[in-house]
Each structure stands twice: as C-alpha cells, then as structure tokens.
Amino acid sequence: MEKLDNIAPASYDTLATGQGKPVKMWTRGVPVETEAKTQLGNTAKMPFIYKHIAVMPDVHVGKGSTIGSVIPTLGAIIPAAVGVDIGCGMMAAKTTLCAADLPDNLGPLRSAIERAVPHGSSPRTRSHRGRDQGSWEHPPAPVDTAWQTLKDEFEVLCQKTPKLEKTNHYKHLGTLGSGNHFIEICLDEQGAVWFMLHSGSRGVGNAIGTHFIELAQQDMRKHMVNLPDRDLAYLKEGSTHYDDYLQAVGWAQKFARMNREVMMQNLIAAVRSVITKPFQTHVEAVNCHHNYVQKEHHFGQDVLVTRKGAVSARAGELGIIPGSMGARSFIVRGKGEAESFHSCSHGAGRTMSRTEARKRFSVEDHIRATEGVECRKDEAVIDEIPMAYKDIDAVMAAQQDLVEVVHTLRQIVCVKG
Secondary structure (H helix, E strand, O other), X not given: OOOEEEOOOOOOEEEOOOOOOOEEEOOOOOOOOHHHHHHHHHHHOOOOEOOOEEEEEEEEOOOOOOEEEEEEEOOEEOHXXXXXXXXXXXXXXXXXXXXXXXXXXXXXXXXXXXXXXXOOOOOOOOOOOOOOOOOOOOOOHHHHHHHHHHHHHHHHHHHHOHHHHHOOOHHHOOOOOOOOOEEEEEXXXXXXXXXXXXXXXXXXXXXXXXXXXXXXXHHXXXXXXXXXXXXXXXXXXXXXXXXXXXXXXXXXXXXXXXXHHHHHHHHHHHHHHHOOOOOOEEEEEEEEEOEEEEEEEEOOEEEEEEEEOEEEOOOOOEEEEOOOOOOEEEEEEEOOOHHHOOEEEOOOOEOOOHHHHHHHOOHHHHHHHOOOOEOOOOHHHHHHOHHHEOOHHHHHHHOOOOEEEEEEEXXXXXXXX
16 A cells, blocks of 8 residues: 555646545655545545545645545445534735834734634633633624524434534634634735634634544444544435535535634734734735535535635635744635545644653744744643644645645734633
C-alpha cells in the first residue's frame, strides 16, 4: 500500500490501496504520515466509495477520518468522516480600511473583540462551577434574530432526538469556541484591512455528530459488519437513521454558517468601537464550510461528497485557505479540477499532535514565532504554534492546479479561545 505511482502530467500521485478504490493525492512537496496513508487506504476499501478519494496537501491523521480528504459516496454515509465539528469553516470580509487607519497599539482592538465575541471552552461536566465562558450569558439582538431562522427546524430535530434540547444551542450562536478556531484582523498585499474568522456548529453540532456516530456503530454491531476501523461505521441510504442524519447535519451546517455571520457582525461592531473612522465591508466576503457533506454531481452521477478539512473549489468559486498563527493566509478562486471533486485544502495541516507540540515547544518559542502579531502568547496556546503546522507555501504549491491566489493576507491581530 505504500507504493505511489507517478502519473504525469497530472499534478497528483495515486496511492495504491490493494482492492480499494484509488486515492489521488495532491501532496507533492509536502510530508504525508504513514498513519494517514493507512487511514486513507482503509476508507478506500469501503464498498460505497464512488470513483476515488481525493486528498489535499494539508492531509494528516484525524479522528474518524483523514483530515484533508474528499470522500464521495453512493448509497451510504460515514458520520465520523464528517465528524463532530459539523460545518466548521471560514468567513472573511474585505473592508474599506487600510493599514494607516489602525492604531499603533493593537492591544485595545484585540480586547474589544474578546469582549464582543464569547470564546473559550465549555465546562466539561455539569459539576463545573461557574458560567460557560464560551457562551452568551445574555444573547444580544443579532443572536435572537438569527436564531429565529433556525428555531423551527431545530424543534423538529428535538422531537426525534430529545437530548439535543439540553445542548447550549441558542447561547452558542455567534461564539468562537476553542482549539484552532480564531478571529483575525489581516492586511492584504495592498494594505487593505480584512476581517477573518474560523468556527463551526459549536456544542449542538458536536451533540448531533456524536449521536449519529454512535447510531452508525450500533447498526454495524447489529448487522455484524466487519470494518477495518470502527470509525468507518456507516448509515445506509433508505434507513431511518440515514434520512435523519442528513436532515440533522444539514441543519447543523446552516447553524455553522449563521454562527460565522453573527460573529462577523459583532466583530465589525467591536472594531467600530475602537476605530472612529467610518468604514464598510465590501461585498467581497466569503463564507465557506470545510467540514461538511452535501449532494453534488460528479462524473455524470449524483453523489454525497464529504469534505473533511477541504474546501469546495468549483471554477470561479472563492474560498479561504488560512495559514497558522504567524503565517500567511490566502483568498483563492477555484479552478474546477474534476479529479479533486472541485476541492482544495482548508489550511496548512498539522505535522504533529497538540500534545507533541506542547512537549516540544516553549512559550519563548511561541513568542518568537508570532512576533508582530497582537495575540495571546501564553502556554495555553502553544499547541497552535506555527511550527506544529506544514509550510503553507509548500501546501499552496502542491495545489496550483486546484486554485489560484486572489489575495495574500497576513494577520496582525489574532483572538483564540
């Protein structure tokens, strides 16, 4: 399975998977873990994979399935491939501000954003004392307005899965979360100011994902289906769980998109509270998922496409590929490459686990790596240090046939949960 057959003039290599479907990898010039290849090979052996799996250059081992993979399926879906951060993605908006309009001291700007958008982890147990710092205590008007567009369908979901009512659904709308989720102020190559953020469906999406992953695994045990990996448990088309999952995951993806829109509104308001010069955000705004599933048409067939850490890149479609803290990010335009199922990478991709990064690097390393960026520089965010990620320039070079760069951004303010 380790053999890679070079295919010229194509810009991808094909991973041999034995009896499985081909795995086409846009990874030239970037490292790929052996464990990731094994994980991809296991997925490729599932009988409902359509045509081939496409792998983006930010690929690395993930829980459930490989990050940076595009998995087309016919007649079944793997809930763990979508995962629990359903609809996770990016939003970016260009403003009429320029670098000269920003204050010399960016600290107050970061503080204003941190006050305007709840961020951080939720308590892990009910016995945890104190309020969930990652949720709203008193949701503002934009949250109320946005929730009204989601509420009715959520109530239908709760009739089928009552435990969803206990999630922090409403109070997580318009909040950041933790881990690699972020809010940034960036400058493009011409000095224009951009706002960019990264988040998903928060606690309610996690609950939906976890619930259906468990149901899929129960189905596999019930029907005595042998799998190369228990995370490949699937739901078959025509089953009640399959239809319920597509309904629930579709709603969670709407929540995630709305979550980013509400955050962007509050981010803009926070910046206006610090910068007195009037400004607008351009229509050149992008709001794209990179962890989701949807029905698409490829090679003459209607299929379900799961993008696990990958972005849709149809011809002319705008997308966002962020670098790590301290690295460049990119607004891109898709080229509509059919073999990638019209996809590109969703970022740089990790080269090591969060645990390994915390062992290997110090606060001093993080301070040096994020010089010039107004951001947290404490040990709690060491796992997001740039050296824990792949070289974004190498990642972009590997996918030149998938996207073209429209804007190159560098962050100057970064808020982490």
